[in-house]
Amino acid sequence: MKIGIIGTGYVGLPSGVGFAELGNQVTCIDQNVEKIESLQAGKLTLYEDGLEELFVKNIKEGRLRFTTSMKEGVSGADVVIIAVGTPPHPVTKEADMKYIYAAATELSQYLTGYTVVANKSTVPVGTGDDVETIIKKTNPFANFDVVSLPEFLREGFAIHDFFNPDRIVVGANTEKAANVIKELYKPFANKTKMLFVKRRSSETIKYASNAFLAIKIHYINEMANFCEKTGADVLEVAQGMGLDSRIGPKFLNPGPGYGGSCFPKDTMAMAYMARQNNVEMSLINAAIEGNKARKKQMAERILEAVKDIEAPKIAVLGLAFKDGTDDCRQSPAMEIIANLLEKNANITAYDPKAMGTACQLLGNKITYADDMYHPLKDADVLAILTEWKQFRELDLQKASMLMRHKNIVDCRNLLDAKKAVEAGFKYQGIGKKAEPSTSESSTHQTEVA
Numbered sequence: 001m002k003i004g005i006i007g008t009g010y011v012g013l014p015s016g017v018g019f020a021e022l023g024n025q026v027t028c029i030d031q032n033v034e035k036i037e038s039l040q041a042g043k044l045t046l047y048e049d050g051l052e053e054l055f056v057k058n059i060k061e062g063r064l065r066f067t068t069s070m071k072e073g074v075s076g077a078d079v080v081i082i083a084v085g086t087p088p089h090p091v092t093k094e095a096d097m098k099y100i101y102a103a104a105t106e107l108s109q110y111l112t113g114y115t116v117v118a119n120k121s122t123v124p125v126g127t128g129d130d131v132e133t134i135i136k137k138t139n140p141f142a143n144f145d146v147v148s149l150p151e152f153l154r155e156g157f158a159i160h161d162f163f164n165p166d167r168i169v170v171g172a173n174t175e176k177a178a179n180v181i182k183e184l185y186k187p188f189a190n191k192t193k194m195l196f197v198k199r200r201s202s203e204t205i206k207y208a209s210n211a212f213l214a215i216k217i218h219y220i221n222e223m224a225n226f227c228e229k230t231g232a233d234v235l236e237v238a239q240g241m242g243l244d245s246r247i248g249p250k251f252l253n254p255g256p257g258y259g260g261s262c263f264p265k266d267t268m269a270m271a272y273m274a275r276q277n278n279v280e281m282s283l284i285n286a287a288i289e290g291n292k293a294r295k296k297q298m299a300e301r302i303l304e305a306v307k308d309i310e311a312p313k314i315a316v317l318g319l320a321f322k323d324g325t326d327d328c329r330q331s332p333a334m335e336i337i338a339n340l341l342e343k344n345a346n347i348t349a350y351d352p353k354a355m356g357t358a359c360q361l362l363g364n365k366i367t368y369a370d371d372m373y374h375p376l377k378d379a380d381v382l383a384i385l386t387e388w389k390q391f392r393e394l395d396l397q398k399a400s401m402l403m404r405h406k407n408i409v410d411c412r413n414l415l416d417a418k419k420a421v422e423a424g425f426k427y428q429g430i431g432k433k434a435e436p437s438t439s440e441s442s443t444h445q446t447e448v449a
């Protein structure tokens with residue numbers, strides 16, 4: 001099939017590469033000239049595991065192209081996928097639809113023959129109707145259908161998830177459009193459930209799913225607070241809960257709060273839609289408020305560890321909102337760092353993939369390290385903020401010799417508390433009581449190369 005994809009971000013780019021790998025002719029369109037020039041030059045604009053190999057292969061084999069020209073990408077396409085951003089409106093926090101409406105207006109001029117316009121962006125209920133109206137108004141002769149095709153990929157696993165989707169949800173109001181999407185996803189027909197629903201149901205499924213996951217995270221974080229007070233261990237509690245098939249083990253990892261470009265904005269957009277429809281959604285509102293407070297609590301926890309130290313040095317490991325990505329949008333790490341900077345903290349940080357994206361947000365407000373040991377030099381506390389696997393391998397003896405004061409606040413429960421204590425650290429994880437250091441003093445200073 002011939003596919004045009006509008007938007008080459010964290011959804012559009014992996015999807016474009018994936019559809020090309022399935023044998024389709026894909027043209028990715030973006031208005032960001034810099035991004036397109038980079039992609040045309042064969043240089044990726046974001047990090048996703050496994051993306052580069054398929055990106056290079058499909059360009060070489062002539063199935064994948066990049067352009068800033070809407071005409072080039074849309075003319076002759078069987079399916080045009082909209083994958084532009086829907087960020088929170090700066091004031092109301094509803095989904096800001098300006099990119100969707102602009103894309104719909106622009107693409108409508110270049111539709112040729114019957115085309116399915118598929119909305120992969122996360123959009124408020126009724127957006128399919130709006131896009132349809134815009135296209136009809138701009139191009140009354142266009143022969144098209146608009147479908148909702150929500151995206152469920154997880155950043156960091158975008159390529160894996162593209163080829164192994166849990167489910168494919170399609171909101172199509174005509175059989176003709178449903179059949180085109182069936183054809184598009186034919187390679188998955190034997191292994192993935194395809195759910196065909198009303199367009200408005202499909203739009204709702206995406207928000208309902210993300211809000212539910214956000215609530216689940218907020219729930220286990222509150223449970224973690226409870227465990228810290230009572231002597232229970234939240235990881236054991238989560239394990240016990242997760243064995244119940246009605247609950248399931250996923251999304252029961254306590255941490256510094258949910259982040260990223262989706263959960264915060266989608267919960268706020270869902271809450272906004274509920275208010276607009278006079279529907280009380282207290283759980284979502286509680287998750288939003290609780291999650292905001294969570295980042296502050298984590299910053300306070302880090303500051304508490306160094307409260308008696310003058311001008312403390314804080315070592316941060318992890319800046320991305322989760323492992324496997326360079327995305328720092330709404331990262332808990334960014335918000336915790338912002339809280340620490342308000343208290344004039346002196347921060348040196350390291351992240352395996354997100355140094356560039358973090359630097360775009362934080363500029364010279366913190367110091368950037370070359371590896372995971374560099375921030376520890378003379379630090380008074382180590383704060384672990386992203387669950388990168390390599391941080392699990394931290395050599396605690398080496399860390400202990402590098403640091404001035406031996407304090408760890410492990411917001412991801414990555415390290416072994418017992419080993420940290422044995423290495424002389426005062427260790428505070430999430431959801432269990434802090435482990436005091438076994439050594440007399442938690443101070444140690446030795447030069448380590």
Ligand code: NAD
Nearest residue numbers: 007008009010011030031032084085086099103121122151
């Ligand atoms: P993004 O900000 O990374 O990328 C959006 C891209 O669209 C940008 O490159 C921008 O330049 C481009 N764009 C905007 N308007 C355009 C126009 N008129 N013409 C051409 N290009 C245009 O966004 P993203 O993270 O890929 O998210 C896209 C949508 O998918 C959002 O609605 C998001 O909620 C949803 N979503 C995201 C994820 C995720 O993990 N990031 C997962 C599922 C769904």
